[in-house]
Amino acid sequence: MSYLPANLHYSLHVHRMFSLTRLLSVGRSINHFRMASAAATGSRRLEGKVAVVTASTEGIGYAIAKRLGEEGAHVVISSRKQAHVDHALKTLKEANLSVSGLVCHVGKQADRAKLIETAVKENGGLDILVSNAAANPHFGNILDCDEQAWDKIFDINVKSTFLLVKESVPHMVSRGGGSIVVVSSIAGYMPFELLGPYSVSKTALLGLTKALTPQLSDMNIRVNCVAPGLVKTKFSSALLSSEESTKLALSGIPMKRAGTPDEISGIVSFLASDDASYITGENILVAGGAPSRL
Numbered sequence: 001m002s003y004l005p006a007n008l009h010y011s012l013h014v015h016r017m018f019s020l021t022r023l024l025s026v027g028r029s030i031n032h033f034r035m036a037s038a039a040a041t042g043s044r045r046l047e048g049k050v051a052v053v054t055a056s057t058e059g060i061g062y063a064i065a066k067r068l069g070e071e072g073a074h075v076v077i078s079s080r081k082q083a084h085v086d087h088a089l090k091t092l093k094e095a096n097l098s099v100s101g102l103v104c105h106v107g108k109q110a111d112r113a114k115l116i117e118t119a120v121k122e123n124g125g126l127d128i129l130v131s132n133a134a135a136n137p138h139f140g141n142i143l144d145c146d147e148q149a150w151d152k153i154f155d156i157n158v159k160s161t162f163l164l165v166k167e168s169v170p171h172m173v174s175r176g177g178g179s180i181v182v183v184s185s186i187a188g189y190m191p192f193e194l195l196g197p198y199s200v201s202k203t204a205l206l207g208l209t210k211a212l213t214p215q216l217s218d219m220n221i222r223v224n225c226v227a228p229g230l231v232k233t234k235f236s237s238a239l240l241s242s243e244e245s246t247k248l249a250l251s252g253i254p255m256k257r258a259g260t261p262d263e264i265s266g267i268v269s270f271l272a273s274d275d276a277s278y279i280t281g282e283n284i285l286v287a288g289g290a291p292s293r294l
């Protein structure tokens with residue numbers, strides 16, 4: 001899936017958008033940055049937990065699934081294409097992780113129901129939900145977005161997140177509680193000019209997290225949201241496709257580099273775990289210092 005078209009206009013826009021115009025000193029080394037690593041922690045804090053992660057056959061979702069598995073959870077992965085599910089399952093099993101998986105297009109009610117039901121039936125319950133899927137069929141000025149594209153963006157990014165939460169909650173309640181992590185975006189804090197509707201949908205997820213918090217707290221379920229900045233995946237490949245576009249894309253990021261999916265997975269694993277037992281209703285930006293304005 002590619003959310004971002006491969007053209008330089010977008011990069012120029014990002015450059016403007018971040019407004020921090022400190023020019024990139026390409027020579028500034030990033031080698032001294034310590035990269036996140038699940039193996040480095042050796043933590044098994046999710047032992048005995050069952051987790052469902054949507055859109056988890058590549059990119060950020062895959063890294064999250066891997067990390068939750070490394071920390072001891074059984075992880076149920078999913079995405080739209082069976083071949084992708086099979087491939088991801090193979091690599092995760094080769095890493096000796098406890099995983100299973102099935103097809104789930106998050107916009108399809110029957111797929112969502114099957115995902116949750118299968119996870120519960122095969123593993124005895126559900127403790128963790130990570131809602132990670134997103135779509136962006138519109139690139140351009142916001143007023144040029146047609147109704148169909150608008151509906152798709154909000155169906156996949158916002159409505160299906162809400163419905164997945166609704167569908168998961170009864171199972172978490174029967175386990176005595178749970179943890180939900182929603183994946184938003186830095187675009188939710190500061191709309192990308194040419195990704196207006198997508199950005200608004202990501203802002204809605206920041207609000208959804210806050211709106212869910214009181215009721216879920218009564219059920220001992222925590223809900224938090226992670227907003228990644230620029231992360232190296234298919235999604236962002238257009239931005240990092242040439243030296244020039246890379247330079248522009250990184251110019252608003254104090255750390256002067258894109259993040260890796262593994263650098264998003266660590267915070268998700270933390271939020272899902274009991275180490276975050278007093279954290280709920282939070283929106284956490286993971287963006288190398290890129291500014292947010294909420």
Ligand code: NAP
Binds near residue numbers: 084085185236
């Ligand atoms: P990605 O690398 O393009 O991965 C997309 C994954 O989503 C694939 O596993 C794909 O598999 C699955 N998928 C796509 N549409 C789906 C749907 N309707 N239902 C279920 N699965 C679906 O994307 P990514 O960069 O990891 O993005 C993951 C999340 O991070 C998204 O919410 C995105 O908005 C957010 N994010 C990314 C960045 C970034 O710079 N990369 C920045 C901010 C926020 P199939 O093709 O098999 O469905």
